[in-house]
Amino acid sequence: MRIGELARAAGTTVRALRHYEEAGLISSERAHNGYRVYDEGAVVRVRNIRRLLAVGLTLDDVRVFLPCLDGDVTAGPPSDKGLRVARERLAVLEERIAAQTEVRDRLAAALRERTGLMRV
Secondary structure, eight states, X not given: OBHHHHHHHHTSOHHHHHHHHHTTSSOOEEOTTSOEEOOTTXXXXXXXXXXXXXXXXXXXXXXXXXXXXXXXXXXXXOOHHHHHHHHHHHHHHHHHHHHHXXXXXHHHHHHHHHHOOSOX
């Protein structure tokens, strides 16, 4: 299938597919006319990549899951390496949330001081 067909079937964009290919997560062959051609299994792989990205993993994180991207990525028992990557990413996200919460609280306090409001 061509890149546009894969994008539609997997619910993503052509640009994202090119990005995944640059990252080494998917591969294609070139047709005689130079177009990228993907096999049917690429739909499952791209959906799995998108599923992992949607839960907060990065493309680098997704590489750990390459061995299981062509099947049901959620069906098998998690690998130690996969769990480690997920825990590390969760810790990063929790740190970011804490930092943003602190900034929000400081801004809300500053607004209350300036406006005399109890809640902003």
